[in-house]
Amino acid sequence: MITKMRAKTKLRKKPDKLWSLDEISQFLSQQGIRPSFHRLKVFEYLINERTHPTADEIYEVLKKEIPAISRATVYNNLRLFLEKQIVQLLNVEKNEARYDATLSWHGHFKCLGCGQVYDVGIESLKLSWLDNYQVLEKHLDLKGLCPSCRERNKFKEQEGLNG
Amino acid sequence: MITKMRAKTKLRKKPDKLWSLDEISQFLSQQGIRPSFHRLKVFEYLINERTHPTADEIYEVLKKEIPAISRATVYNNLRLFLEKQIVQLLNVEKNEARYDATLSWHGHFKCLGCGQVYDVGIESLKLSWLDNYQVLEKHLDLKGLCPSCRERNKFKEQEGLNG
DNA sequence: GTTAAATATTATAATGATTACAAAAATGAG
DNA sequence: CTCATTTTTGTAATCATTATAATATTTAAC
Ligand SMILES: [Mn+2]
Ligand SMILES: [Mn+2]
Ligand SMILES: [Zn+2]
Ligand SMILES: [Zn+2]
Numbered sequence: 001m002i003t004k005m006r007a008k009t010k011l012r013k014k015p016d017k018l019w020s021l022d023e024i025s026q027f028l029s030q031q032g033i034r035p036s037f038h039r040l041k042v043f044e045y046l047i048n049e050r051t052h053p054t055a056d057e058i059y060e061v062l063k064k065e066i067p068a069i070s071r072a073t074v075y076n077n078l079r080l081f082l083e084k085q086i087v088q089l090l091n092v093e094k095n096e097a098r099y100d101a102t103l104s105w106h107g108h109f110k111c112l113g114c115g116q117v118y119d120v121g122i123e124s125l126k127l128s129w130l131d132n133y134q135v136l137e138k139h140l141d142l143k144g145l146c147p148s149c150r151e152r153n154k155f156k157e158q159e160g161l162n163g
Numbered sequence: 164m165i166t167k168m169r170a171k172t173k174l175r176k177k178p179d180k181l182w183s184l185d186e187i188s189q190f191l192s193q194q195g196i197r198p199s200f201h202r203l204k205v206f207e208y209l210i211n212e213r214t215h216p217t218a219d220e221i222y223e224v225l226k227k228e229i230p231a232i233s234r235a236t237v238y239n240n241l242r243l244f245l246e247k248q249i250v251q252l253l254n255v256e257k258n259e260a261r262y263d264a265t266l267s268w269h270g271h272f273k274c275l276g277c278g279q280v281y282d283v284g285i286e287s288l289k290l291s292w293l294d295n296y297q298v299l300e301k302h303l304d305l306k307g308l309c310p311s312c313r314e315r316n317k318f319k320e321q322e323g324l325n326g
Numbered sequence: 327g328t329t330a331a332a333t334a335t336t337a338t339a340a341t342g343a344t345t346a347c348a349a350a351a352a353t354g355a356g
Numbered sequence: 357c358t359c360a361t362t363t364t365t366g367t368a369a370t371c372a373t374t375a376t377a378a379t380a381t382t383t384a385a386c
Contacts, residue, residue, distance in 0.1 A: 034334085070337070126287040147296060233365045335379080350365075
């Protein structure tokens with residue numbers, strides 16, 4: 001009964017403690033990025049929601065609180081974050097750039113049913129013959145169906161087995 | 164002297180034997196795809212060159228031999244190949260769809276210097292918590308510098324170590 | 327606190343890869 | 357050969373993103 005701790009964890013999880021605007025402001029300053037208001041809000045969304053949003057998703061959400069915000073501002077700031085290397089760009093799906101403020105090495109799973117992008121823990125990865133290659137970026141991208149979408153599609157799945 | 168066979172292999176390799184148009188025609192027919200001439204040539208390029216080309220690269224090459232060919236035809240046939248699942252789509256780089264007729268599980272390395280896309284062998288990959296998820300696609304995409312581009316950039320690399 | 331320079335934001339135009347569309351050409355069964 | 361189906365073509369449309377130039381805001385100097 002003592003072993004088997006750590007229950008099975010959800011793949012995408014909000015951070016335990018949300019970042020305050022003050023903390024974000026400090027962090028951006030440390031990184032040599034001036035903490036303008038819109039900029040703070042874009043980063044806040046990335047770091048506190050962790051939903052791997054597209055630029056447009058961020059724009060649509062922020063527009064509710066800041067009706068004057070421009071789509072270009074969101075794109076501009078995301079580009080800046082990429083240059084400064086405080087967020088990473090995900091290309092799980094073509095024509096759908098998504099952004100992630102988590103930089104530690106992990107993979108992504110996109111559900112083709114609901115469209116959500118989940119984090120995937122990577123326990124080990126062994127590659128052949130990369131001596132002398134300088135690896136600057138690594139991306140592991142999976143696609144498929146999450147448990148609930150799979151449940152909803154059970155019928156089709158079984159159909160596939162026969163047909 | 165008997166051990167240590169198999170010298171270090173290049174990451175991207177042309178197939179040992181090129182496919183003839185006849186063999187390709189047969190293969191497409193088997194897959195329920197009618198082997199029109201342009202279609203054959205597009206697939207021939209993918210299967211015999213193995214350079215992970217973009218649609219436009221294929222178009223530019225085929226145009227030399229078939230001046231009347233249309234860019235739309237290349238796109239149409241690539242889309243058909245994807246639907247029929249005889250090629251896979253690579254999203255290593257955003258806004259740069261590349262196509263690969265090798266379907267076995269392997270990763271890709273794109274050199275940021277010369278732009279070439281190499282195959283990477285995957286010896287093992289262990290993921291956490293994907294029970295109940297149905298994985299339909301897996302992509303491992305790396306970016307960096309290949310040995311020769313790295314050599315050419317040695318100066319900059321060392322600069323980075325100091326500055 | 328005014329002023330001037332630097333930076334950020336905005337609205338809109340431009341880009342570029344891909345797709346949609348409709349007409350023309352090629353193919354194939356009968 | 358003839359008609360129906362498929363393929364190809366050329367062009368227009370789409371859509372995410374970037375470029376541009378004007379306006380607004382922030383910062384630092386005086
Ligand atoms: Mn992530
Ligand atoms: Mn490959
Ligand atoms: Zn789902
Ligand atoms: Zn290179």
